[in-house]
Amino acid sequence: MLQLILEQSLNGLQFGLMLFLLAAGLTLVFGIMDCINLAHGSLYMVGAYLVAAAAQAADSFWIGLGAGVAGAAVLGLLLELSLFRQLYRRDHLSQVLATFALILIANESVRMIWGAQPVMLNPPEALSGPVEIGGFFYPAYRLVIIAFGLAVAGMLYLLVAKSRIGMWVRAGASNREMTEALGINVQRLFTAVFVFGAALCALAGGLLGPLLAVQVGMGESVLILAFVVIIIGGIGSIRGALVGSLIVGTVDTLGRALLPTLLRALLPADAASTLGPALASILIYLLMAGILFFKPQGLFPARA
Amino acid sequence: MTEPLLDVRQLSRRFAAVDALKDVNFSVEAGEVHALIGPNGAGKTTFIHHVSGALQPDSGSVHFAGREVTRLAMHQRVAAGMARSYQITNVFLGLSALDNVALAVQGRQDAGSSFRFWQAARTEKRLFEEARSFLEQVGLAKRVETVAGNLAHGEQRALELAMALATQPQLLLLDEPMAGTGPEESARMVELIEHLARHVTILLVEHDMAAVFRLADRISVLVNGRLIATGTPEAVRADPEVRRAYLGDHL
């Protein structure tokens, strides 16, 4: 039992960190540009496909990952220059419609190029086995994901909290007019943030690829989770995104793993077996509703 | 002495590290025109926001017509008899003057529920007749059907006033009704407020000192979020601290 909890906690941490990669870029786009981007999940999907394709072509996961992330960054740059730059100034309705259109285009293009079947992405050979930590075995690859996630989260935190660019980004999130008035080139800042967000998407997609199926539609479900993270954490806040991601990641993972067992101990068997999975699947949404009730602006609102 | 209509006690509010309002004690007696003046950035509009319920204070209380309203929402204060006009004209620019005021009449408690889904509102004669009479009161009788966006600036200010009046308030909070108006329009506005003051208590925030000294029964002076003086126009004019705050100003 203890081992299960430990293992699932690590899984939750790993899932949470990957969510953070997605939510970090998204929360900045929302916060700084006041722009809603539904296609963020599509960048994640396209990123995963690019990584898979590149990994297959190069016969190396790491080269594939690098190439895929670079490819997604280029795609993000093109999208920002051609479309999003116009969307920032438009109302939310236009933003939703346009990014919804992007989802349709992305899903269908991927289906045309790679087919409707999920694509396989294998983890690097050396990491495919388990390693022993503290008396139990845990997949090495998952540990690498955790390490990656922690490194990126740490780097991002330093970047946003300490560097000059980070200061601009935070300023932009809390007061855009003021930032512009200070003579900061907001447009270039926007482009950089957007491209960076796209690269993080592909990184998450590529890293998760070997664990989950790389398939059409994978972006949408993860997008909603990223939304939940942002709602919980507060729009525009990197710290909120990190805390929110870890909460959502662990609660969701542990809930799915432990809740059915827990309920079986408390309730009659048939009631537990109906209620368990249902409750587990909506646990994070209930959590979100609870947080929303007490803190409508999320845990770490960027705009006071 | 009877209880004041509006009684603000020890009101304080900080924004970041700045005291926007600090221990403000302020009251408006029923029937008077009480003007609140002060240099730009003194916190006058912030104060109005706290009285009207748009903002909540950190500490202190607001009492109106004998009950505490500190934590009531804006619409509840309006229902209790408090109406405000805005510093920046805030009317529905796409609607006719009549529709604007009719909305205000419709929002009143005694005008009946607005959860009516079937009967066309424009067939409700009472709503529009009343709206018309308020427009007449502010001198817009001839502009009833004009779309608010096409009214002159002074007329929009008057419309704003008509909307506030249409809620039939006991207390009217006027936030710079003369803002941006020319001298002729200003004179008309002063006359209008003078006329209204016979029926309704007014808290007036205004920069136009000529208007203030003509209209006000009492004047309070707010500087850096603190109330430094309250009294009759003569007393305030003579107050050395006020003169210092307005240093060389036209008092």
Place this chain on the structure above:
Amino acid sequence: MAFYRPAPYQKPLAIVLLLAALALPSVLSAFGQEFYVGFATRVLIFALAASSLNLVLGFGGMFSLGHAAFFGAGAYVAAICMQAGISDALLAFPLAMLAAGLLALLVGALSLRTRGVYFIMITLAFAQMAYYLFVSARAWGGDDGLPLVGRMTLGGLSLSSDNALFFTALSALTAAIVFLGRLADARFGRTIQAIRENETRMEALGYPVFRYRLVCFALGGALAGLAGALLANLTGLASPNLLQWMQSGTLLVMVIIGGVGYLYGGVVGAVVLLCLEEVLSGFTLHWHIGLGVLLLGIVLFAPKGVAALFGKRDD
């Protein structure tokens, strides 16, 4: 922006179209194309669902991206009614509306405390929660959805023929449009439209803004529930896919294509989008790309939608 006011030719045009719709089944059968009665019913049902979203979005100014939850909930209530032996639509449809309306009331009560991007995301997240709830509800078929054993009756009249269901859907849509048209002109409609324009001003006029928004949101949910119940009868299935957020997106696209805040926006949008789907998908499996490009074009070049041609809402 002003209150919604229909263009003078709108009412006669609508009556002509209604008469044409009444004749449609006979015309189709004269040409041996009865197959299209089902398609036309589908269009009517989506027109109703999109119109309900237009009430919330266009008139109430609330940008909900979770409307499909209420649509799907209506479908499930219909299927559950059938399962429980309630096969009369006169009882089942109001139940579906009630349940969907109550769900909307609950979601609205939580999400209407927020604004802007937040509100969009929260409605989306709640809809997803409803989706997962139905997916994991094994008693109601889980992933596969809950099939209906047959179609309902409408006070003794069987809906099992396609024509009967078509006319039922047509009546429901007509009633909804008449209701929404009256509502737009009535006190409530003026109130929510004014709130859409300037909520602070309305609050300062003494309107409890939250309450009006919430009622509008719940009304929209109830109408969507009715559409869902009709759809369950048409397809014989209440599927969790109906609650998915892509479905909300589709409804939204319909409203935007048709014209946000125009009485017939939902109808026009549903007709245009579903006909487009019908035609394009005949040519290629990948018609979504075409649709996506078209939508991008609308955003960039015709932001006011198609129905802007049919009604007046001067800016």
